Amino acid sequence: MTVGASVTPELADYDEAVASYDPVLGLEVHVELGTLSKMFCGCATAFGAELNTQVCPTCLGLPGSLPVLNQQAVESTIRVGLALGCDIAAWCRFARKNYFYPDMPKNFQISQYDEPLCTDGHLDVDVLTPAGTTTVRVEIERVHMEEDTGKSLHVGGATGRIHGADYSLVDYNRAGIPLIEIVTKPIEGTGRLAPELARAYVTTLREVMRNLDVSDVRMEQGSLRCDANVSLRRSPSDPLGTRSETKNVNSLRSVERAVRHEIRRQAALLDAGGRVVQETRHWHEDTGSTTSGRSKEQAEDYRYFPEPDLVPVAPVADWVERLRSELPAPASVRRRELQARWGMSDPEMQTLVNAGAVDLVGDTVGAGAAVDAARKWWLGELARHANERGTDLSALPITPAQVARLVQLVEDGTLNDQLARQVIEGVLAGEGEPDQVVERRGLAVVSDDAALTAAVDEALAADPEVAEKIRGGKVAAAGAIVGAVMRATRGQADAGRVRELVLERCT
Amino acid sequence: MTDLTRLTAADTAAALTSGDVSAAEVTEAHLARIRAVDGAVHAFLHVDAEGAVDAARRIDARRAAGEDLGPLAGVPIAVKDVIATEGMPTTCGSRILEGWVPPYDATVTRRLKDAGLVVLGKTNMDEFAMGSSTEHSAFGPTHNPWDLERIPGGSGGGSAAAVAAFEAPLAVGTDTGGSIRQPAAVTGTVGAKPTYGGVSRYGLVALASSLDQAGPCARTVLDAALLHAVIAGHDPLDSTSVDAPVADVVAAARQADVAGVRVGVVKQLGGEGYQPGVEQRFREAVSILEELGASVVEVDCPAFDYALPAYYLILPSECSSNLARFDAMRYGLRAGDDGGGSAEDVMAVSRDAGFGPEAKRRIMLGTYALSSGYYDAYYGQAQKVRTLIVRDFAAAFERADVLVSPTAPTTAFRIGERIDDPLAMYLADLCTIPSNLAGNASMSVPVGVAPEDGLPVGLQVIAPPMADDRLYRVGAALEGALADRWGHLLIDQAPELPTTGGAQ
Numbered sequence A: 001m002t003v004g005a006s007v008t009p010e011l012a013d014y015d016e017a018v019a020s021y022d023p024v025l026g027l028e029v030h031v032e033l034g035t036l037s038k039m040f041c042g043c044a045t046a047f048g049a050e051l052n053t054q055v056c057p058t059c060l061g062l063p064g065s066l067p068v069l070n071q072q073a074v075e076s077t078i079r080v081g082l083a084l085g086c087d088i089a090a091w092c093r094f095a096r097k098n099y100f101y102p103d104m105p106k107n108f109q110i111s112q113y114d115e116p117l118c119t120d121g122h123l124d125v126d127v128l129t130p131a132g133t134t135t136v137r138v139e140i141e142r143v144h145m146e147e148d149t150g151k152s153l154h155v156g157g158a159t160g161r162i163h164g165a166d167y168s169l170v171d172y173n174r175a176g177i178p179l180i181e182i183v184t185k186p187i188e189g190t191g192r193l194a195p196e197l198a199r200a201y202v203t204t205l206r207e208v209m210r211n212l213d214v215s216d217v218r219m220e221q222g223s224l225r226c227d228a229n230v231s232l233r234r235s236p237s238d239p240l241g242t243r244s245e246t247k248n249v250n251s252l253r254s255v256e257r258a259v260r261h262e263i264r265r266q267a268a269l270l271d272a273g274g275r276v277v278q279e280t281r282h283w284h285e286d287t288g289s290t291t292s293g294r295s296k297e298q299a300e301d302y303r304y305f306p307e308p309d310l311v312p313v314a315p316v317a318d319w320v321e322r323l324r325s326e327l328p329a330p331a332s333v334r335r336r337e338l339q340a341r342w343g344m345s346d347p348e349m350q351t352l353v354n355a356g357a358v359d360l361v362g363d364t365v366g367a368g369a370a371v372d373a374a375r376k377w378w379l380g381e382l383a384r385h386a387n388e389r390g391t392d393l394s395a396l397p398i399t400p401a402q403v404a405r406l407v408q409l410v411e412d413g414t415l416n417d418q419l420a421r422q423v424i425e426g427v428l429a430g431e432g433e434p435d436q437v438v439e440r441r442g443l444a445v446v447s448d449d450a451a452l453t454a455a456v457d458e459a460l461a462a463d464p465e466v467a468e469k470i471r472g473g474k475v476a477a478a479g480a481i482v483g484a485v486m487r488a489t490r491g492q493a494d495a496g497r498v499r500e501l502v503l504e505r506c507t
Numbered sequence B: 001m002t003d004l005t006r007l008t009a010a011d012t013a014a015a016l017t018s019g020d021v022s023a024a025e026v027t028e029a030h031l032a033r034i035r036a037v038d039g040a041v042h043a044f045l046h047v048d049a050e051g052a053v054d055a056a057r058r059i060d061a062r063r064a065a066g067e068d069l070g071p072l073a074g075v076p077i078a079v080k081d082v083i084a085t086e087g088m089p090t091t092c093g094s095r096i097l098e099g100w101v102p103p104y105d106a107t108v109t110r111r112l113k114d115a116g117l118v119v120l121g122k123t124n125m126d127e128f129a130m131g132s133s134t135e136h137s138a139f140g141p142t143h144n145p146w147d148l149e150r151i152p153g154g155s156g157g158g159s160a161a162a163v164a165a166f167e168a169p170l171a172v173g174t175d176t177g178g179s180i181r182q183p184a185a186v187t188g189t190v191g192a193k194p195t196y197g198g199v200s201r202y203g204l205v206a207l208a209s210s211l212d213q214a215g216p217c218a219r220t221v222l223d224a225a226l227l228h229a230v231i232a233g234h235d236p237l238d239s240t241s242v243d244a245p246v247a248d249v250v251a252a253a254r255q256a257d258v259a260g261v262r263v264g265v266v267k268q269l270g271g272e273g274y275q276p277g278v279e280q281r282f283r284e285a286v287s288i289l290e291e292l293g294a295s296v297v298e299v300d301c302p303a304f305d306y307a308l309p310a311y312y313l314i315l316p317s318e319c320s321s322n323l324a325r326f327d328a329m330r331y332g333l334r335a336g337d338d339g340g341g342s343a344e345d346v347m348a349v350s351r352d353a354g355f356g357p358e359a360k361r362r363i364m365l366g367t368y369a370l371s372s373g374y375y376d377a378y379y380g381q382a383q384k385v386r387t388l389i390v391r392d393f394a395a396a397f398e399r400a401d402v403l404v405s406p407t408a409p410t411t412a413f414r415i416g417e418r419i420d421d422p423l424a425m426y427l428a429d430l431c432t433i434p435s436n437l438a439g440n441a442s443m444s445v446p447v448g449v450a451p452e453d454g455l456p457v458g459l460q461v462i463a464p465p466m467a468d469d470r471l472y473r474v475g476a477a478l479e480g481a482l483a484d485r486w487g488h489l490l491i492d493q494a495p496e497l498p499t500t501g502g503a504q
């Protein structure tokens, strides 16, 4: 596989692009199921284990080994299907998808082809528009099961990519981890909202998975991965245009950006009289652009055929009905309950949803913080850090429990907002729990009035002019002295108390 | 003292139980025999003399300690080189797996070891079990003990020849289209393909997953039954393994009675293309069954005419996928890794260097048959034929308890005779393939030698799925009647082999 060094063509202006063309989306989302063991063997599935330690003859594809289906994976897939309103097949089979790649131990992937377990579902997605929230029903074509591949690590070269690498190593810990693939039907009629819709769809789907507790759906760890198909056509009455399939979209933010980028790229191509090539494209977070991967013009022939090593999956109707009756309340219902309990407006809640922060805030509140405080930190300082790092909130190395502790420290006066921001910095830098950061960095509000009074007196003495103004009744001038005290105490004083003391000393 | 290698497995087991001989003595006798004759026969690819003697001594020690051991404990056995054996090479007769030592045991291997059988080594085979002559082994052909210029059948020619040459009383084979039964027929031995799913495929390196089945090779029907009982039974590691009790094949072999059994002669398996001497011995054997009290009817299985073409679409299709894993990335032969090429280049060069011509032929056939646009016309049609064959069998088993046919259309052909004519080679499995496509149980029993060439002829008994006991009942009855007539087993009239001393 070579990564073509195709020149990125000029990008069309987004407004002009969506004025001239009707974008159509297709989204394929892979979710790693959180089962204890792999899809076809007993190996563990923990993330981050030492390389090639969670392997056995079966997931290494050793000669003679055979797969045995993990019932838990089937159950999880059925629950996802039911939550998405799908029909559950009474009988279906696995198929082999044949292609050669070193990260695939058998050089075929056990997947499902023309007999998926779940078909014909839908997911209602709320998108925030300038005119308010609008709900779009995304039709789901299928949900099927498959095994994950290993992971190639390319060593040497400049980019860590296969092109130019000195050699490659493969970690098979991920090989055989159960995946489900959720494929939408073409999503039409979203117009200029296509990028937002794509992001909202993945966000909502993630919420569904989390609500069912079938996966930890962490995009940054690859347990939820999205491929975005984008095509353009002149008018909604035209047949579908040629699509590109963008891979490597590893955050909610990237989903939106990648779709927007593809619309602009394809529009520029079409405007110039060119044509869109059906191909796989790779998203690059750093440059905010896509590059050409494998061309699908000479479509790879996967030579699918029914997997002869497995027996058909035939879920008994009673079982499916029991699973249906045991489904939790839908994620959207839960979200509305939370919104009511938290007393948020629609736009406020939607902002939380789009930021992927509903669960983070919920968990922070669950850990004892007030809603407003939790929301303030996640959407403010923490969102700023996530943005800087180009990741999602959930990818930040800070937990809701840690944020809740931070809120508590502010509430009890140990920290003020400025100090709290330094604590966040410390936690994100891996300096430990909030309390440890406070201690190690020596960050605590100076609440000793004697010490503060001394600092205030010193500041007043250093600036007799201002001191005189305050004494003369110009209370607004107190700000300068408060600032000086805060600087002198490296921000560790309670600004309110300092202000009181300044006024006290000047009367 | 009697030559321990001439004993049946049942007699050896009795002698071990009574303490007349030790497992170590029995094992040493067979290792000596291998050293003496295998230079000429080449049944083995690997002999583990040290491991075998150690295992035998452990069995002797356990027996001496009064442990209750299985009926075949201490009996030596040879294992086809397509079955994974922990710590012992498993090459599948291919250069591409040369030097590979599995880190695990196949379920069959595990069960042999648990039952106390002593694994002597691994037997030769056509590369990845593709062939009917063992000439497609990358490590040279095996020779038929009846005539060293002739093939011992295939793909499990090594297992059959080892048993026929008295190098082992028992062997495990695998049968995808006849690879246990056709070698049994042409070497004058007994071979059974159990019902599909009857014996675990875990650790059996797959040729065609929906057809492969491991089974026993022996010199008597009772010996085959004793081994069948050890290796059969449900295995949670194989999803296609049948979770049901195994028929009592040993009792059936001891019963050896066909009174009242309805025997169906398959109309389609005979006539043009069949050697006259094969048909003659077959007909005589059917008469004997009738004399023993069986009733004989002719059954019509019209779809069998399409069995061979269907098989040569399904098998290559599955095999092209199963053999994809041999890519030099994780184990086995690696060629062309000069640091300049991509992983794909190394895969291509290694596969070109590692696979022989027949493997390549079938990989290409299967790749083509599964290709988009051809799938329905080839693989899809072949699966329909398979369904028709299952129906033909079902109809036939309404009228008969077992079906019979010659095992192979001819006796052993000469080495080199068909090597350049794949279609002629494929015809050797004409009679055995339908059972693999339908998943039935089948067995080959020796019924004499063809008058024109003096070489062994086999009769195939076919039973419905999970009725493996019927094979043993009918096979043992026929074997007993023929032995009474001849005064010995057919294998006892095989010519003496030249001994070459330390050829191993």
Ligand SMILES: [Zn+2]
Residues within 6 Å of the ligand: A038, A041, A042, A043, A054, A055, A056, A057, A058, A059, A060, A176
């Ligand atoms: Zn495993």
